[in-house]
Amino acid sequence: MRALRETNAKDYTAEIIARIERSFDPDAVRRLIGQRTVFVATIGSRLVGTASLDRSAVRTVFVAPDVQARGIGKLLMAEIERTARERNISSLTVPSSVTAESFYARLGFNTVRDSYYGDERTIIMERVLIDRS
Incomplete structure (x- = not known):
């Protein structure tokens, strides 16, 4: 979870990061x-x-800090989108960290609302894939 600590430290407290890390222990990861x-x-x-991809929600997007900004996250998101389109998913949502908001915005996601878990701010974002009108 070094990626979480190093990447999000400027936007989240150590307590919030530790709480998030605990939710990704080995047993939790196996279940997910x-x-x-x-x-x-x-x-x-x-x-x-x-x-x-959890139905229409994008989850657990992490890239190791030493290889960030090389297009790896963008490639992972392209695979998420390709799979969603194959499954006829009309839109994707992502609970974005404050840190990743601009990354998702560059990929066409729009902010829907803020969500709070205590003092942890998450930005709910959405990208429409299939126009159903």
Whole structure:
């Protein structure tokens, strides 16, 4: 969870980051893998990124800090979108961290609302894929 600590430290307190890290212990990750479509990015044999699709929600998008800004997150999101379109999902939502809001905005996601868990701010964003009008 080094990526979470290093990337989000400017926007979230250490307490919030620790709480989020605890929700991704090995048992929780195994359960999530069984419930979601999970994508991973590797460089050689090293796992450097992950993203998942939970119905129409984008979840657990992480890229190792030392390889961020190389297009890995964008490639993972392209796979999420491709899979969603294959499944005829009309729109994607993502509960974005404050840190990642501009990343998702560059990919065409729009802010819907803020959500709070205590003092942890999450930005709910959406991207329409299929115009059903």
